[in-house]
Amino acid sequence: MSLETPALIQEARRQLEICNACRYCEGFCAVFPAMMRNKMFADGDISHMANLCHNCRGCYYSCQYAPPHEFQLNLPAALAEVRQDSWESHVWPQGIGRLFHNHGVAIMALIVLATTALMWVALNLRPAEGDGFYAYIGHNVMVAIFAPAFLLPLLALFVGLRRYWRDTGGRRATVSDLRGAFWSVAKMRNLSGGHGEGCNFEKEDRYSNARRWAHQAVLVGFLLCFAATSVASIMHTFGMPAPYPLFSPPKLLGIPGGILLVLGTIEMARLKLKADPTLGARRVWGGEMAFVVLLGLTGATGLILYAATGTAAVAWLLPLHLGTVLTLFLLLPFSKMVHGFFRLAALIIEEQKKKFMREVVTAD
Amino acid sequence: MAKGQGAPAAARSATEWDVVIAGGGNAALCAAITAAEAGCKVIILEGAPKPYRGGNSRHTRNFRCMHEGPLSVLTDAYLEDEYFNDLLLVTKGKTDERLARMVIRSSQECLPWMQAHGVHFQPSLSGTLSLSRTNAFFLGGGKALVNAYYNAAEDLGVTVVYEAQVRHVHLQGDRFTHMEVSVAGGPVERIAGRAAVLASGGFQSDIEWLTRAWGPAAANFLIRGTPYNRGVVLKDMIDQGCDTVGDPTQCHAVAIDGRAPKYDGGICTRLDCVPFSVVVNRDGDRFYNEGEDTWPKRYAIWGRLVAAQPEQVGYAIIDAKSIDLFMPSVFPAIKADSIEELGRQLGLDGGKLARTVADFNAAARPGRFHPTELDGLATEGLDPPKTNWARPIDTPPFYGYQLRPGVTFTYLGLKVSDTAQVQTQAGPLRNVWAAGEMMAGSILGQGYLAGFGMTIGTVFGRIAGREAAAHVA
Numbered sequence: 001m002s003l004e005t006p007a008l009i010q011e012a013r014r015q016l017e018i019c020n021a022c023r024y025c026e027g028f029c030a031v032f033p034a035m036m037r038n039k040m041f042a043d044g045d046i047s048h049m050a051n052l053c054h055n056c057r058g059c060y061y062s063c064q065y066a067p068p069h070e071f072q073l074n075l076p077a078a079l080a081e082v083r084q085d086s087w088e089s090h091v092w093p094q095g096i097g098r099l100f101h102n103h104g105v106a107i108m109a110l111i112v113l114a115t116t117a118l119m120w121v122a123l124n125l126r127p128a129e130g131d132g133f134y135a136y137i138g139h140n141v142m143v144a145i146f147a148p149a150f151l152l153p154l155l156a157l158f159v160g161l162r163r164y165w166r167d168t169g170g171r172r173a174t175v176s177d178l179r180g181a182f183w184s185v186a187k188m189r190n191l192s193g194g195h196g197e198g199c200n201f202e203k204e205d206r207y208s209n210a211r212r213w214a215h216q217a218v219l220v221g222f223l224l225c226f227a228a229t230s231v232a233s234i235m236h237t238f239g240m241p242a243p244y245p246l247f248s249p250p251k252l253l254g255i256p257g258g259i260l261l262v263l264g265t266i267e268m269a270r271l272k273l274k275a276d277p278t279l280g281a282r283r284v285w286g287g288e289m290a291f292v293v294l295l296g297l298t299g300a301t302g303l304i305l306y307a308a309t310g311t312a313a314v315a316w317l318l319p320l321h322l323g324t325v326l327t328l329f330l331l332l333p334f335s336k337m338v339h340g341f342f343r344l345a346a347l348i349i350e351e352q353k354k355k356f357m358r359e360v361v362t363a364d
Numbered sequence: 365m366a367k368g369q370g371a372p373a374a375a376r377s378a379t380e381w382d383v384v385i386a387g388g389g390n391a392a393l394c395a396a397i398t399a400a401e402a403g404c405k406v407i408i409l410e411g412a413p414k415p416y417r418g419g420n421s422r423h424t425r426n427f428r429c430m431h432e433g434p435l436s437v438l439t440d441a442y443l444e445d446e447y448f449n450d451l452l453l454v455t456k457g458k459t460d461e462r463l464a465r466m467v468i469r470s471s472q473e474c475l476p477w478m479q480a481h482g483v484h485f486q487p488s489l490s491g492t493l494s495l496s497r498t499n500a501f502f503l504g505g506g507k508a509l510v511n512a513y514y515n516a517a518e519d520l521g522v523t524v525v526y527e528a529q530v531r532h533v534h535l536q537g538d539r540f541t542h543m544e545v546s547v548a549g550g551p552v553e554r555i556a557g558r559a560a561v562l563a564s565g566g567f568q569s570d571i572e573w574l575t576r577a578w579g580p581a582a583a584n585f586l587i588r589g590t591p592y593n594r595g596v597v598l599k600d601m602i603d604q605g606c607d608t609v610g611d612p613t614q615c616h617a618v619a620i621d622g623r624a625p626k627y628d629g630g631i632c633t634r635l636d637c638v639p640f641s642v643v644v645n646r647d648g649d650r651f652y653n654e655g656e657d658t659w660p661k662r663y664a665i666w667g668r669l670v671a672a673q674p675e676q677v678g679y680a681i682i683d684a685k686s687i688d689l690f691m692p693s694v695f696p697a698i699k700a701d702s703i704e705e706l707g708r709q710l711g712l713d714g715g716k717l718a719r720t721v722a723d724f725n726a727a728a729r730p731g732r733f734h735p736t737e738l739d740g741l742a743t744e745g746l747d748p749p750k751t752n753w754a755r756p757i758d759t760p761p762f763y764g765y766q767l768r769p770g771v772t773f774t775y776l777g778l779k780v781s782d783t784a785q786v787q788t789q790a791g792p793l794r795n796v797w798a799a800g801e802m803m804a805g806s807i808l809g810q811g812y813l814a815g816f817g818m819t820i821g822t823v824f825g826r827i828a829g830r831e832a833a834a835h836v837a
């Protein structure tokens with residue numbers, strides 16, 4: 001819990017209690033059916049709904065009680081604040097999370113720092129032999145840097161997520177819970193507006209699927225890139241070291257992944273610039289934007305690095321690309337990246353709660 | 365800046381509009397879209413600022429629709445005679461059968477038209493399952509519908525002016541020439557046009573008019589909808605000799621949470637606890653059978669009942685057994701461990717309230733309690749009786765809600781022909797049409813039928829737009 005947590009939860013509770021007496025928005029997304037299960041909301045219920053909310057803003061633009069109405073309903077913002085706080089207060093250490101969520105400039109600084117460090121490595125620890133980019137930084141050095149930079153943040157994230165899971169009433173996940181949750185993610189169901197025409201992000205009260213598509217481009221792009229890296233490390237272990245030709249699994253996954261990541265993040269940034277910042281968690285706008293830029297840079301530098309294969313530019317492109325990847329890994333629990341894990345957890349828990357409700361109703 | 369808002373006053377006044385529309389709710393928008401699609405140059409004069417645009421339509425939720433078979437989200441069939449019968453039941457015959465049947469028949473073709481203009485429907489979910497056959501619910505409610513229509517109108521090139529208070533509809537003989545309008549409190553401008561559509565609602569937000577019509581008690585009424593329906597255009601037309609319909613003294617009122625805002629509290633201020641309550645007045649006395657019928661059938665009479673009590677206030681008292689049997693309230697109930705204490709917290713004589721509840725409890729009889737059907741669990745030897753759900757109020761904590769009358773709309777309106785043309789003693793006005801709440805009194809002379817206001821507005825809005833366009837063609 002942070003110092004602000006009680007006030008943020010209380011404001012969300014005030015708004016949800018008004019929503020629960022109206023319920024006109026029940027068809028937009030998963031938040032409202034979850035809300036309608038209760039008359040009173042425990043703190044965990046509110047965190048759960050906050051993480052179910054995808055900030056589609058349909059409820060805001062449809063709300064008869066939105067400002068200037070005296071009820072001052074702005075549920076997307078209230079839930080965004082609680083959501084943001086839930087990540088920061090569940091993931092240890094809180095101070096690091098706050099720093100990078102709040103300050104885009106800190107993310108940018110970390111990119112510069114990581115790149116500089118890797119440049120130093122490339123200049124001073126250059127191996128005697130090696131092919132492709134291993135000619136600049138040896139495989140063992142890379143593993144020595146990236147294994148802890150990936151695993152330690154992952155551990156922090158795991159611990160935080162487990163606490164969140166308990167606080168919001170998660171139980172052991174079944175195959176059908178996972179199926180329901182992953183289906184929601186695959187379709188970005190909660191950004192569909194309930195009618196399929198999308199959300200109210202960048203065009204005010206007009207619906208648009210632009211953010212839904214952009215998000216999936218980023219998501220799929222990221223997963224392809226991650227898969228490319230994973231496949232490459234497996235291939236390396238089995239005696240097939242980089243560099244890889246165009247028609248090899250790492251490249252066939254990585255190139256489309258990088259392109260999707262770049263295009264998706266450009267669109268995400270464009271939409272974010274057009275959207276009303278007062279319908280989200282305002283204080284993290286910069287951190288969120290910097291995170292989008294980081295993702296885009298990761299994809300772009302990877303593609304450029306590949307294009308520059310065999311040229312002298314690899315000497316500085318490699319540290320730059322690895323610097324962005326390193327930053328991304330390090331910030332896994334301390335940036336907007338956490339939203340994916342918490343939201344997936346919320347979607348799984350929501351499947352469980354729906355099922356539990358059905359059991360109660362059937363038993364009645 | 366929204367299209368139209370940018371048009372300077374000089375350009376607005378210099379333009380000869382095809383259709384000038386007073387009002388910016390559902391009926392006005394249906395008229396504007398229909399006329400614009402027929403090629404007309406249309407201007408909407410909406411009295412409210414943009415965030416409050418749409419009149420009472422932004423508080424609505426559904427559309428009552430005739431259908432011969434499953435249609436969109438509507439199940440089964442709902443035919444003309446059944447629909448008309450439902451209307452007869454609530455209006456007790458105060459309806460114009462020809463107009464009513466025309467509206468009912470037209471509703472079927474309206475639903476696909478609404479969808480084609482951006483309205484999304486959803487299957488009726490919690491709490492409204494009983495209406496899944498008769499009423500199509502708007503996804504996101506009435507404001508989402510209003511937004512969709514404003515966007516459709518904007519795409520068709522309709523000019524919208526917000527904060528445009530129409531002061532006078534100028535007639536020359538039996539023809540409309542221009543409206544006199546003050547925009548955002550500015551000087552009066554003339555907006556001239558070849559046809560006029562009047563769709564600016566009733567007069568329920570003009571408390572002074574309401575007190576003249578109903579009596580001084582109306583000063584204590586809460587207005588559930590927009591504060592902008594002040595009946596200025598309605599009064600102006602009546603003053604110019606237009607025929608009226610509907611009882612000029614009556615309004616539709618329900619009992620809502622007494623802590624609701626004076627205006628615009630909308631749907632969430634409703635309270636569904638009465639059937640499980642003992643309801644007393646300021647003096648701690650019961651005054652009506654709280655369990656007369658199921659709540660959807662009695663919801664609408666309680667506004668009137670509370671309005672007849674001293675200071676127009678009532679208090680619903682329930683106990684822990686019943687707190688979860690109804691929709692959540694927007695404000696939490698007042699809570700206490702004894703009836704005396706609850707009475708004091710509600711500003712009543714606690715001892716008196718305790719005696720009233722004790723008398724009620726003594727008159728309660730054992731039996732099967734069933735919250736969702738008429739269970740016949742009645743009091744014995746109590747006046748007035750409670751004829752269903754009469755369980756003793758005996759399990760702490762006890763809860764109380766203050767009730768006040770919440771006005772939904774007024775019945776007085778302009779008389780129109782079946783082509784929505786406004787009538788005077790000397791015959792119809794040649795180029796003036798009316799739609800929506802402004803003429804609904806012809807069809808809904810008394811009571812209320814869920815989702816029917818939007819049906820009247822949609823059907824007559826489209827007719828008004830079509831007729832106005834045909835006139836200027």
